[in-house]
Amino acid sequence: MTAPQLKPETLSKERLRLWLRMLRVTRQVEAALREKLRLEFDSTLPRFDVMAALFREREGLKMNELSKRLRVSNGNVTGIVDRLAEDGLVERIAIEGDRRATRVRLTPAGCDAFTLMAQAHEGWVNELLDGVDAEDAHHIGELLHGLPADTGARPR
Amino acid sequence: MTAPQLKPETLSKERLRLWLRMLRVTRQVEAALREKLRLEFDSTLPRFDVMAALFREREGLKMNELSKRLRVSNGNVTGIVDRLAEDGLVERIAIEGDRRATRVRLTPAGCDAFTLMAQAHEGWVNELLDGVDAEDAHHIGELLHGLPADTGARPR
DNA sequence: GCGAATTGCTTCAAGCTTAAAATTTCAAGC
């Protein structure tokens, strides 16, 4: 199929090209999703991510766990949760026995809102990845899995 | 190899899974690169992107062209170029015949700085994508190419 | 020529993001 690449220099370049392409596709898809979320739900991707994490843990998560799960900084989550709480989509609940921590949970309204968004979201992704059949998806998924970047192995 | 996927519902889910994995890997790699750039060059990814575009066009680009090439908003580029100019890495040059537009070009210092960064950058990517051989890279690249998201076809 | 649209760029408000500093609370050790 492909000519055998012998020089390591070529491998490095090939990986760089792959990275640049992945980056471009990812950004494109992200931009499309962001625009859809904004226009149809007046929301954002970070808000969606937070709600998705909370949807899977119906009893809620500590701010701590939330930022670890989403792999974003602590302070970042604070602001997003603030804004979601203002809109009545999530609520902060005191944890008894530890007055430092708070648990964040979707409100019923937040749960309903997320259900709608998640459905639309899956549809958008399905359209955006049109051309990738199940086998390709599976194949690429396998390759990306196992990558140092994908495992729990944080760089350094 | 893989069991045949008959239901379209499954295809949609499979694509969603692929997207989530791509997103995670991309973010992880981006985070690693950002940290490296910060620690070793006291710089950022957006600055690197701008300098890379200007490095390829040694005569410089109009703000216009720059933002189109990087696919970011006009106002965005203004700020990044402002900061690069403060550091003496790029310069704004008046375009004669059109007093609205300006051409942005790497300074010699900016050119040197970018050469160093680009070399390190390729090395980092090579490490981060360790495990992807040339054939895989090529294969995934081909699949991502042709995607609606990768072609010039902007969503909507 | 002249008014009107267009183009090129900047400014602005809002939100996202990080790293680092600050705050408050809890947990040990003594």
Added chain:
DNA sequence: GCTTGAAATTTTAAGCTTGAAGCAATTCGC
């Protein structure tokens, strides 16, 4: 009890990002 340190969260400063509004300068239609 008191001190010291760790843990959970928020605050802060700086930068990135967008969409929309604003300002010039240019071009077009007539």
